[in-house]
Amino acid sequence: xxxxxxxxxxxxxxxFNVPLDNKNKITDDTRIKSALPTIKHxxxxxxxxxxxxxxxxxxxxxxxxxxxxxxxxTLQHLVSHLNKKLRLKVKFCPETVGKEATKMAKVLKxxxxxxxxxxxxxxxxTKGDPKLAKSMSALADYYIxxxxxxxxxxxxxxxxxxxxxxxxxxxxxxxxxxEIENANRLLNNPEGPVTAIVGGAxxxxxxxxxxxxMNLANNIIIGGGMAYTFMKALGGNxxxxxxxxxxxxLATKLLAKAKKKGxxxxxxxxxxxxxxxxxxxxRETKYxxxxxxxxxxxxxxxxxxxxxxxxxxxxxxILWNGPMGVFEMKPFAKGTMTIxxxxxxxxxxxxxxxxxxxxxxxxxxxxxxxxKVSYVSTGGGAMLEFLEGKELPGIKAMSK
Numbered sequence: 001x002x003x004x005x006x007x008x009x010x011x012x013x014x015x016f017n018v019p020l021d022n023k024n025k026i027t028d029d030t031r032i033k034s035a036l037p038t039i040k041h042x043x044x045x046x047x048x049x050x051x052x053x054x055x056x057x058x059x060x061x062x063x064x065x066x067x068x069x070x071x072x073x074t075l076q077h078l079v080s081h082l083n084k085k086l087r088l089k090v091k092f093c094p095e096t097v098g099k100e101a102t103k104m105a106k107v108l109k110x111x112x113x114x115x116x117x118x119x120x121x122x123x124x125x126t127k128g129d130p131k132l133a134k135s136m137s138a139l140a141d142y143y144i145x146x147x148x149x150x151x152x153x154x155x156x157x158x159x160x161x162x163x164x165x166x167x168x169x170x171x172x173x174x175x176x177x178x179e180i181e182n183a184n185r186l187l188n189n190p191e192g193p194v195t196a197i198v199g200g201a202x203x204x205x206x207x208x209x210x211x212x213x214m215n216l217a218n219n220i221i222i223g224g225g226m227a228y229t230f231m232k233a234l235g236g237n238x239x240x241x242x243x244x245x246x247x248x249x250l251a252t253k254l255l256a257k258a259k260k261k262g263x264x265x266x267x268x269x270x271x272x273x274x275x276x277x278x279x280x281x282x283r284e285t286k287y288x289x290x291x292x293x294x295x296x297x298x299x300x301x302x303x304x305x306x307x308x309x310x311x312x313x314x315x316x317x318i319l320w321n322g323p324m325g326v327f328e329m330k331p332f333a334k335g336t337m338t339i340x341x342x343x344x345x346x347x348x349x350x351x352x353x354x355x356x357x358x359x360x361x362x363x364x365x366x367x368x369x370x371x372k373v374s375y376v377s378t379g380g381g382a383m384l385e386f387l388e389g390k391e392l393p394g395i396k397a398m399s400k
Contacts, residue, residue, distance in 0.1 A: 011144070054155075055078075092114075149378050195219040230254075239292050270304055277296065320339065355373050361376055
């Protein structure tokens, strides 16, 4: 980010899509904290900062009259928190573009911060509307993209806008630089043994990642709901566990491909099973290949926790994407928590660890282990696509 910001207005696309409780209070400010170094750097260099972000999906939850739910999705909810974090009074604009936005941007002075309203209140944002992107670009002299979490979207404020800034007037922010650097460290000649921990509900969500990991990892640990599709492919009894019947053949092919390439696949030997999808369900621990009818696997069991942890602790490079069970329900969170501890322990012994994906990140944050792993990614879908080898529109646009 080697630009001269003095007396310049700088539009910074951040990812402030943070979770809010029913009183509109922020429950996890990781994404805001991650963007602070870029904002502070510009302010210190004498620039004026115009922040743009989305929050939620207001266009998908329109009111009956077709209007957006301003109260639920307004970025005004974030202003007081930003004031504390930046130790200054952040100005708020009730629109993203328009007469008032133009006026407020024009009078913004060096050292000041202006937060624009939710970019997704504009219909053209998610469609990559070139007119909207041009209107956004007219607010500032420079454009900084620091929103890795939306880099996989070709939206007006994340990709199309970059076309209106010449080289030398646009750049990645510090967060984007770190995300790209850490992902590339994993992808390009990682130190072995390399272990990938892949969890989550569905095999279909992680097919391309698993394919990519076949050429990268020595060990692939599979947990979460997706593990039971592999169990079924191996002839196991999975009871009422989540199984993608149409992906069983694919799971069989992936297992065969791993064997051919010498990649060791680890599936949970045992599971914490329940008679219903509920925190109050009856629970037992059984072998994962012998789950009885009417019962479902909702977490990895103690044998799996030990085996997985042993593999992780011996690794030199670790990728973790996705939980080991129904992490949001306390009785089924232990497997994910155990993995978090193992990744932190391996890191303390010199391993490089990259954690990406909502629940994996939530686990390390809740346990206070975020500082004890090498890197925690702010972008779930974006990191997944980057690791799969896809070219992300938000990154590609900056090179033109």
